[in-house]
Amino acid sequence: MKPTPSRSLLLALCAAAIAFAAAPTRAAEETALPPEKPTTxxxxxxxxxxxxxxxxxxxxxxxxLEIRVSGPRLYERPKxxxxxxxxxxxxxxxxxxxxxxxxxxxxxxxxxxxxxxxxIGGRSALAAHDPEWPAPVVAGQDKVAGEKCTILHYGNPAxxxxxxxVSKQGVVMRAKIVFPDYEREFEILDFDxxxxxxxxxxxxxxxxxxxxxxx
Numbered sequence: 280m281k282p283t284p285s286r287s288l289l290l291a292l293c294a295a296a297i298a299f300a301a302a303p304t305r306a307a308e309e310t311a312l313p314p315e316k317p318t319t320x321x322x323x324x325x326x327x328x329x330x331x332x333x334x335x336x337x338x339x340x341x342x343x344l345e346i347r348v349s350g351p352r353l354y355e356r357p358k359x360x361x362x363x364x365x366x367x368x369x370x371x372x373x374x375x376x377x378x379x380x381x382x383x384x385x386x387x388x389x390x391x392x393x394x395x396x397x398x399i400g401g402r403s404a405l406a407a408h409d410p411e412w413p414a415p416v417v418a419g420q421d422k423v424a425g426e427k428c429t430i431l432h433y434g435n436p437a438x439x440x441x442x443x444x445v446s447k448q449g450v451v452m453r454a455k456i457v458f459p460d461y462e463r464e465f466e467i468l469d470f471d472x473x474x475x476x477x478x479x480x481x482x483x484x485x486x487x488x489x490x491x492x493x494x
Contacts, residue, residue, distance in 0.1 A: 314449030316401040320349040324469040332460040354479040386482035387491030397451040423452035424470040
């Protein structure tokens with residue numbers, strides 16, 4: 280009589296088949312690029328540092344920021360060192376600056392420069408630092424502020440490039456940007472995805488809005 284496979288053997292074979300089928304899916308997920316721009320509004324606390332090397336010396340600094348992002352709009356308030364709150368509208372190409380604790384209730388509007396803004400632009404902003412860089416290389420997975428993210432390398436991250444970690448929602452959770460004589464690094468310390476109140480993307484009503492570029 281031909282032997283009949285045991286129930287445990289059949290279950291083991293089924294489990295192996297399922298694992299084999301799932302493996303390519305997991306591999307594809309780990310090598311896929313995250314969305315080009317953030318797909319969700321969010322609030323975050325960010326640690327931001329920079330270092331500039333110059334002949335005869337240099338400068339460095341940093342701060343912890345509260346940021347809020349909604350589409351092309353960014354609210355950025357320093358929490359430790361600075362006093363100036365900035366509201367950026369990348370679509371309107373303008374930035375508004377004011378001091379929330381200032382004696383003068385004045386908000387100044389300026390044209391927005393062309394510097395890439397990763398908080399808003401996601402990995403598309405990272406790539407914009409140097410259009411000659413090839414497509415980013417996926418270098419693994421990590422977790423920042425409780426969010427899983429994909430490690431991406433642009434150019435040569437050690438000398439002239441970027442090492443970043445971008446979440447499945449397209450948010451740049453961490454980035455180290457290195458150029459000759461310049462280095463900037465930021466990392467999200469606390470992250471909360473969700474709708475942001477429009478009040479954050481305009482100066483308080485009691486502030487007078489003036490043209491800062493006319494000064």
